[in-house]
Amino acid sequence: MDGAVNFLRVTLIRVFYAVILLIAVLILNFSLMHMAPGDVADTIAQAAGGIDAEALEQIRREYGLDQPFLVQLGRYIGNVLRFDLGYSFFYSDKVTSLILSRLPATLLLVITAQLLALVVGVILGVFSARKPNGILSHFVTFLALFGYSAPVFWTGLLMLVIFSLMIPIFPVAGMRDVTIEGGFFAQAFDIARHLVLPMITLSSIFLALYSRLARATMMEVLGSDYVRTAKAKGLTNRQVVYKHALKNSLSPVITLAGLQLSAVVSGAVLVETVFSWPGLGTLAFQSILARDTPLILGILFFSALVVIVGNLLTDLALRLVDPRVGGKK
Amino acid sequence: MTEPLLKVENLRIELTTRAGVTPVIDNLSFELGHGENISFVGESGCGKSMTALSIMGLLPEGVGRIASGSIQFHGEELTTASTERLRDIRGNEISMIFQEPMTSLNPVYTVGEQIAEVLRAHQGLSKKAAWDMAAELLDAVRIPNAKSRVGDYPFQMSGGQRQRVMIAMALACKPKILIADEPTTALDVTVQAQIFDLLRDLRRNTGTSIIMITHDMGAVAEMAERMIVMYAGRNAEIGPVDQIIDRPRHPYTKGLISCVPHIVANLTEERHDLTEVPGIVPSLQEFGKNRCLFASRCNLRTDECLRERPPAREFENGQKADCWHAEEL
Ligand SMILES: Nc1ncnc2c1ncn2[C@@H]1O[C@H](COP(=O)(O)OP(=O)(O)OP(=O)(O)O)[C@@H](O)[C@H]1O
Numbered sequence: 001m002d003g004a005v006n007f008l009r010v011t012l013i014r015v016f017y018a019v020i021l022l023i024a025v026l027i028l029n030f031s032l033m034h035m036a037p038g039d040v041a042d043t044i045a046q047a048a049g050g051i052d053a054e055a056l057e058q059i060r061r062e063y064g065l066d067q068p069f070l071v072q073l074g075r076y077i078g079n080v081l082r083f084d085l086g087y088s089f090f091y092s093d094k095v096t097s098l099i100l101s102r103l104p105a106t107l108l109l110v111i112t113a114q115l116l117a118l119v120v121g122v123i124l125g126v127f128s129a130r131k132p133n134g135i136l137s138h139f140v141t142f143l144a145l146f147g148y149s150a151p152v153f154w155t156g157l158l159m160l161v162i163f164s165l166m167i168p169i170f171p172v173a174g175m176r177d178v179t180i181e182g183g184f185f186a187q188a189f190d191i192a193r194h195l196v197l198p199m200i201t202l203s204s205i206f207l208a209l210y211s212r213l214a215r216a217t218m219m220e221v222l223g224s225d226y227v228r229t230a231k232a233k234g235l236t237n238r239q240v241v242y243k244h245a246l247k248n249s250l251s252p253v254i255t256l257a258g259l260q261l262s263a264v265v266s267g268a269v270l271v272e273t274v275f276s277w278p279g280l281g282t283l284a285f286q287s288i289l290a291r292d293t294p295l296i297l298g299i300l301f302f303s304a305l306v307v308i309v310g311n312l313l314t315d316l317a318l319r320l321v322d323p324r325v326g327g328k329k
Numbered sequence: 330m331t332e333p334l335l336k337v338e339n340l341r342i343e344l345t346t347r348a349g350v351t352p353v354i355d356n357l358s359f360e361l362g363h364g365e366n367i368s369f370v371g372e373s374g375c376g377k378s379m380t381a382l383s384i385m386g387l388l389p390e391g392v393g394r395i396a397s398g399s400i401q402f403h404g405e406e407l408t409t410a411s412t413e414r415l416r417d418i419r420g421n422e423i424s425m426i427f428q429e430p431m432t433s434l435n436p437v438y439t440v441g442e443q444i445a446e447v448l449r450a451h452q453g454l455s456k457k458a459a460w461d462m463a464a465e466l467l468d469a470v471r472i473p474n475a476k477s478r479v480g481d482y483p484f485q486m487s488g489g490q491r492q493r494v495m496i497a498m499a500l501a502c503k504p505k506i507l508i509a510d511e512p513t514t515a516l517d518v519t520v521q522a523q524i525f526d527l528l529r530d531l532r533r534n535t536g537t538s539i540i541m542i543t544h545d546m547g548a549v550a551e552m553a554e555r556m557i558v559m560y561a562g563r564n565a566e567i568g569p570v571d572q573i574i575d576r577p578r579h580p581y582t583k584g585l586i587s588c589v590p591h592i593v594a595n596l597t598e599e600r601h602d603l604t605e606v607p608g609i610v611p612s613l614q615e616f617g618k619n620r621c622l623f624a625s626r627c628n629l630r631t632d633e634c635l636r637e638r639p640p641a642r643e644f645e646n647g648q649k650a651d652c653w654h655a656e657e658l
């Protein structure tokens with residue numbers, strides 16, 4: 001079990017780097033927000049319909065906003081490390097619990113959209129690689145062009161129009177229908193129905209990206225020496241393509257998917273807004289409008305966390321398909 | 330009842346390239362007897378690998394095709410055989426090892442799996458039995474600690490070891506014919522000798538016929554009974570190895586042999602003068618021309634060499650040479 005020990009060691013090192021990276025993200029976010037004009041005191045003053053300068057100073061002192069920048073930063077990081085992200089003035093709730101209540105919806109959207117893009121992308125890529133001049137291959141080229149050039153909110157609006165006006169089979173807003181009653185399966189089915197449109201919209205860009213890469217790598221792999229060896233062994237076409245070629249063409253696609261993760265998360269903000277999906281994206285949108293600094297910082301922190309954890313998982317997946325990654329033994 | 334094991338007659342292979350259709354192999358005929366070792370020699374690009382791939386039915390798809398001629402294995406025509414039948418034969422009755430040991434094994438599967446796979450495909454062995462057999466085969470090709478290395482990935486092995494794995498894979502089903510396409514070209518000199526030793530011993534133990542493609546005239550002299558000298562997709566000379574080395578009937582053969590003085594010195598008292606073969610192989614576009622393609626490099630050239638393609642001249646000792654001046658040599 002040499003491999004397992006080594007694996008654990010490598011993973012621990014990764015986690016260590018991830019923590020350092022997170023702290024760097026924290027510092028950066030905090031500094032940026034600090035530089036932006038206006039602060040919480042202004043927001044509160046606005047909400048109260050204007051207050052005098054003395055009361056403003058009073059509020060600043062209460063929240064420690066009169067302290068030097070480094071002191072504020074140190075205090076903030078200290079709080080975060082104790083899992084305290086502060087308090088949202090706008091929602092009158094703890095930032096952590098606000099985010100945790102919204103996180104599942106976003107994770108659901110991001111993960112399913114990413115998986116959909118990966119699975120369908122690879123399938124399209126493989127089929128079109130086997131017939132480079134076939135209809136499917138041209139379709140992939142078209143899809144890629146579409147995915148690259150159509151902004152995600154535009155695709156979202158298009159979907160909205162098509163599915164709310166022309167073929168109303170999927171709900172176009174929200175995540176669940178409050179009138180639905182029933183057990184776990186009824187609820188899950190309801191959420192799944194609501195998920196369809198945002199998921200397809202979010203995955204459309206990445207689907208284009210992945211299918212193109214999958215087709216390119218698959219074509220290269222199909223012409224490789226080891227695929228020729230597999231044929232020379234007398235294996236069936238299916239074994240040659242799906243056993244020998246496919247596994248080799250997966251790692252570039254998985255690598256790209258890992259790199260795209262941050263783009264998926266930021267795409268989610270737009271998609272959630274278009275479809276009123278109750279996730280972090282809509283929360284982020286509202287918190288920015290309300291200048292709710294602690295909440296904005298908290299959401300940024302969690303987005304970074306999602307991306308970093310996602311990258312760790314990508315690494316893991318790469319190890320599964322390619323034994324050369326990370327050097328066994 | 331002395332039907333040859335393999336009979337290739339008037340084989341013509343055409344390549345479709347951007348420049349048009351050209352014959353890479355033009356009117357090639359040879360036979361391979363039971364337990365015999367026949368060697369192909371010739372400069373790079375003269376079509377040796379193409380010949381080998383055509384026997385396997387593995388010409389590059391969409392590029393190369395058998396235009397005419399026949400390939401008979403045990404009297405069975407292979408050029409018109411169904412894909413299922415060819416799959417049965419490949420890796421089972423005729424197998425091949427390739428010129429590129431570093432890239433011919435699939436990087437993401439263990440060597441054991443890659444060997445076991447052939448046994449499962451053709452001999453219906455169980456997973457366990459095939460795996461055990463793979464370890465035995467690794468031992469037979471002299472990989473030290475075969476039992477523990479059977480679970481290694483190709484990247485954990487050296488070039489020589491990978492070529493041994495390829496040999497183990499090729500011999501797994503005890504094929505009637507083993508095609509070895511420059512099995513040692515990519516390896517360093519000491520390893521080359523070991524691989525040739527291995528092939529010789531395996532042949533002695535199994536009685537497998539071998540088609541050996543090589544640049545190494547020393548290995549030809551040592552291992553093969555008959556040899557074919559190819560030039561620009563055509564047969565230059567064919568016959569028993571000792572006869573050809575003793576008295577080449579084609580100026581190209583003569584040039585090739587005199588490049589390796591020690592074999593000449595071993596076999597004949599008188600030493601030929603050392604001449605290399607000046608000039609280069611004609612380009613693929615010239616392959617189909619009706620003239621002697623070697624003429625531009627030949628010091629015996631006369632008008633008729635440029636006017637017409639030389640016919641095969643046969644001699645009593647079994648030598649056959651495609652040269653207008655074969656008798657004079
Ligand atoms: N896939 C391909 N597409 C186009 N031309 C090819 C292809 N494969 C080989 N050729 C051409 O066919 C000719 C014969 O190639 P082949 O590989 O049979 O040569 P070879 O005798 O095996 O040479 P070497 O000693 O270098 O292995 C060469 O001119 C080569 O450029």
Ligand SMILES: [Mg+2]
Nearest residue numbers: 377378428510
């Ligand atoms: Mg070759």
